[in-house]
Amino acid sequence: MKFTSTLITLALGISLGNAVALPTEDVLVVRDDEALPFELEGVEAFDVEGDEEDELATRAVRPIYHFNNFPSKGGKCAKRQYSGGNVKDAGTDAGKLADRGKQIGTGKYPHQYNNRENIKFSAKCKGKTLQEFPILESHKVYIGTEATPGPDRVVVTVSKRDKKGNVDVTYCGLMTHEGAKNKNGFVACT
Template sequence: MFALLQIFAVFALSALARAIPTPTKTSNLFKRTISGAVAANCGEATFTVSEVEAAASAAASLAAIGSQIGKNKYPHQFNNREGMSFLSKQTLPPLISVFLALGFEFLPDCSPPFFEFPIFNSEVYTGGNPGPDRVVIGSLSGADSAFCGVITHTGARGNAFKQCETA
């Protein structure tokens, strides 16, 4: 009788476990809303809107969960080693809708803190050599962010950056 009760208990518990739904699809960590992305020409490399969005989305996803990848820990705050002074939207006259900083113009919907993340053609950075080019994001809101611009070490002095042109 006791053995029959044990078998019944095992069947009852297994029926409950079977009724609990299991996820059949994993969410894509890098699917985030990125506003304002445009194609960029960094001299030696040109990036499509899709490539810019993919890199910016990966940066926003990682920033949202407080995670960083690679030896240089990307995404990380744009270090501004060039000593640029950014003007916030609040201090600019309403008709001026860009951030100006010694040759850098970040898009109007982009506000600090700024984060940089490596950008490549046809792939998203997952660690290793970051290459010379970076996408810059800002205006973080949860996992969403604004595209600020693309910058590169190519053609800049030392380890400095220069802004890539919109393509």
């Protein structure tokens, strides 16, 4: 019976076509280990239990991003100058991808930066998980298809999305591989 009602609801939603506005992250819940007799493209299967229902409700809310601490003047990595807009563009993409749990490119960006070099970042980032994301000399935003992400990175923290959809993306600093003591190490940019 539940399976039939799920199919009817799905068919009704499809037949309404463009008359229905769908959220950016659709959620299909199938209970009691029921299986659909077909696959839905782009739909993940997962179990819903207890506190996970709250998590689903949070994920279903459209995110509202708050960008904190981003510099208006930008920064300089070696001889490469970045405007405040370049820094915010890279940080924006890093925050949105991290919020959605997505990574791009062969380096899987954004990814956690463990700061083994003890770079001094903004005090607003102390004790939080740091995320690194490429910032390109071309001043374009990294999309993961470039041959190399280059040596420079923007570093941000990204809060978990709350029930109202708020996500804080906080700028921590810029860093570069150029001039680092170790091959994969970093030094702070100015």
